[in-house]
Amino acid sequence: MSKQTAVAATILVIDADTDLAAMFCNLLSFNGFATLRATTGQDGIQLAQLHHPQLIVCDIALPDISGYDLLASVRSHHTIFSTPFIMLTSDNDYTTFRRSMEQGADDYVVKSPDLQTVLRSVQTQLTKHEKLTQCLTTISAKPTYKQVITAVTLADLKDQFTTIKQQPWSSLWVVYLNDYEMLQRGYGHVFSQLAVQSLGQKLYQWQEQSNESFLTINTLAYLGGNRFVIFLSASKTPDQPSYVRVTTQLKTELQHPMVINNHRLIPDIYIECISCAQLATISMLETTLNRSTNSDSGINQLSLAARLRRAMQQDELQLHFQPQVDLNSGQIIGAEVLVRWMIPGKSPILPAQFIPAAEEHGLILPLGEWILETALQQLAHWQKIRLPGISIAINLSVYQLRSFHFLERLMALVNAAQVSPVMIDLELPERMIMEDLSQAKYLLTELQQRGFSTAIDDFGSGSLSHLQYLPVNILKLDKCFVRNLYSNRSNQVIVRAIIEMARGLNISTIANGVETARELSILKQLKCHSIQGYLFSPALTAQDFKKLLLEPSKAQSKNCLEHRSSLHAAVKIH
Structure with a gap:
């Protein structure tokens, strides 16, 4: 940001703590900014509407209204709705951070003796706003419009x-x-x-x-x-x-x-x-x-994303659980958590249809947190009623993994549900490893140190060379390699390489999307550890999954797999 911009910028500081507000204003003045100061929310709104500051720094805890209400007032006013807004708080809490950002704040700064943090945030937001306004010029009064569009009243x-x-x-x-x-x-x-x-x-x-x-x-x-x-x-x-x-x-x-x-x-x-x-x-x-x-x-x-948001509010989302079966024992050893959108009177909408919309339109973080919280509560319920010990596998999106305070928020949900991380497999998408190996390694290490089992979801050959550097427990073979495995020689070569390398690194493998006995037969020959897919069971509601676990004969799972695999016992790897 240029010095000229800094000198011209007026910053409104709203904080009931007069001493701290004075310190902020002195710091800003020393760095060339003009300042306005208010100690109540109502005074702050009036100053903002009267002087149109270039940026607002506001404490959440105000004596008359909350900082959230003040932010909402700013965003709804036609002359100051685009003013950059920094939320100031003494609470270093993920929930407070998320609420601030969801309300439309541009940044979130925790109060500390290090006032330089506030200054850096101010400079960053002013620079962003300057770049934005450079692209927005005054509307032309001429009928032949020749300029880029800006806001008008x-x-x-x-x-x-x-x-x-x-x-x-x-x-x-x-x-x-x-x-x-x-x-x-x-x-x-x-x-x-x-x-x-x-x-x-x-x-x-x-x-x-x-x-x-x-x-x-x-x-x-x-x-x-x-x-x-x-x-x-x-x-x-x-x-x-x-x-x-x-x-x-x-x-x-x-x-x-x-x-x-x-x-x-x-x-x-x-x-x-x-x-x-x-x-x-x-x-x-x-x-x-x-x-x-x-x-x-x-x-x-309404867009798909808008309807999804309404679905989240109206409890139309439901978790299903697809069994994961050990190929040696034939027993159910876990379940992958899958979300379904249940619209009354219609067929369920699968994740592939709405997850991209959630990612593109800013809903993936609240959706991901709901999945995490609901799955952990279900696991706690199963443990309370003494169901056979199983693990649950939960998919995490790149957006969750890169979000602020993800690890702290994850542990808060686990502690609230009173479940052990040992019973939880967290699945990272392979694309994150391809995009940012160092960040993926850091997250996998941190998750394992907290007791979680970690998996790489939809694993293909793209990140095979990185396996030796990654602390990972499980690889989930992408279903595109499993499909028609018995007749596709290229897929057999890829799957064999993945399984053998994983075995050498003491990493378990799960084949995803197993639908035929022929595919199962090849996977058993390759010594894949476990499978999931329609051959054994589709994703089930929590109630149906419980019934499956409580079947009188636990051997049914093994017998089912052995019977189906025997149908094509003569199938060999090409």
Whole structure:
């Protein structure tokens, strides 16, 4: 950040501790910043609205309102909604951190004698905001819009509306980014603003390249939050099919994937088209522009991610457990935890259908934590009723593993459930090892030191050379290598190499997705330790899994496998 920017920046500090607030302000002033100070939330809101500071540093614990409420007020105000916001707290707690980020804070700083931490955070957020605003310039008043889009107020649009509605066949289009709130909660305010900026650039490019001769774009503007506004006029009476064609083309263009901070995002877009003749008054315009995509206005096309979030709130998610079977004893030795989305009256939605949406739209962290907490509680229940000792395997996403205080939060959930880490297999995706070997090694070491068994999920040949460096207990063979194993020589070579190397390193192997007795026969010849898949059992509800464990004859599992494998006992490795 340039010195000129630092001198020009005004920072609002809101803290009931007057001595500490004075220390912060003195530090900031010494480093060239202008400062404002408030000791209550209400005073802080008034100062923010009056002076429009470039950044706000706010304590969570205020005497009148909480820092969370103050943040919500800032984010809802049209003139200061984009102001960078640093949450200040004396509580170094993961839950507090997550809530702060989900509410839209840009950073979270724990109070300490080291005031340089606050200063570094301030400088980082101002630099991010400066880079963002460099891409957002003032809206042009000219009908031929030639600049990148920035935020405008509703008042700025009223005069333009009054002018354009006099033109024949004029219309108002409102473009909504349905993902905005989820992006803000999942990735923070800066990320969501970068998404808005990218969408604005796409709109600008569409306007510049539009070949619809009957349409003239008079105004293209960003109204704040998740809304863009377009005023258009037509040279002829526009028929409905023409509008449908144009809006469909625009929506398709806007929903092309965008990459933001190394995250691939497919935005969920809704476009509302209204004839200006239908908006007889300014108040009708205000009502239209102030409503959200979830109101009763007819904008009800929720994205998959939005519906998933609602499903999490309405307890539509359910854990299933797929048995893992030892190939020597035939006994069930564990279960992989799998999540299912159970919509009443419909078939369950599998993870492959909604996990990508959760990752792209900032829901993977709350979803992952729910899976962890629910699975641990189920394990505790099974142990309480003295079910046969089994382990549970829980998949972790890259986003969880890279999240702030993951290890501390994991241990808090384990301690709350009162279960032993020894009975828990934590599965890391192979892609994390390929992307960041050192971080994967660190996490695997830390997890093992805490007593967990660690596994690499969907293991292929890509990271085979790294095995000797990684503290790992289990390899789960990717089902793409298991499928048709008996007839695919290449897969046999790969699986043999993985199993033999794992055996030499004292690592267990689990074959995932075993569906046929022929596949089972080959895996037994290769001395794979255990399997899971439809050959033995699909994923079961907790109740059905309990019934399976309590079957009168524990030998049924072994007999079942032996019987099915004997059907193709003559199958040999090519």
